[in-house]
Amino acid sequence: MLYCVAADGGMPVALTDPELMDVAAPGARIELRGPDHALVLNNAQGTVELLELGATGGHALLVHGDKVVTGAAWAGGSLLVVFSDPSTHGDVGVLDDRQLRLLTDFSAVLRTQTDIVVPQELTFEAPDGYPVHGWLVRPAGKGPTRSC
Secondary structure: OOOOOOOOOOOEEEEEOOOOOOOOOOOOOOOOOOOEEEEEEEEEEOEEEEEEEOOOOOOEEOEEEEEEEEEEEOOOOOOEEEEOOEEEEEEEEEEOEEEEEOOOOOOOOHHOOOOOOOOOEEEEOOOOOEEEEEEOOOOOOOOOOOOO
């Protein structure tokens, strides 16, 4: 759980709800954006989102979907984001008008030499009714053949 306390003291304000957000990943860091905003990474069902949190508790989802964001920083007025997704093991993009524009393409050669296997998101119901989230990654190709 992440809290904010005014520089001159006061009561802490909860910025995240541990039932809805997991911003305490090992090695995670907080990137400050001015005096009242911060960028944080949120673990969300096998992905890692980039959130902007306000000092009063509001938040904006900046990068989400089938991406794993590993870092973000402001540079020259632009928000640079390091991420991976099913088509790349890791690249750098810039966030323009809430769209992630690719700046690098380190996995281009890999994509020409092999098939990209996109994970399938699944949710199952546990015996007690609780939804259990998971991912299925099938190997490329038709699969094994069976002979008698």
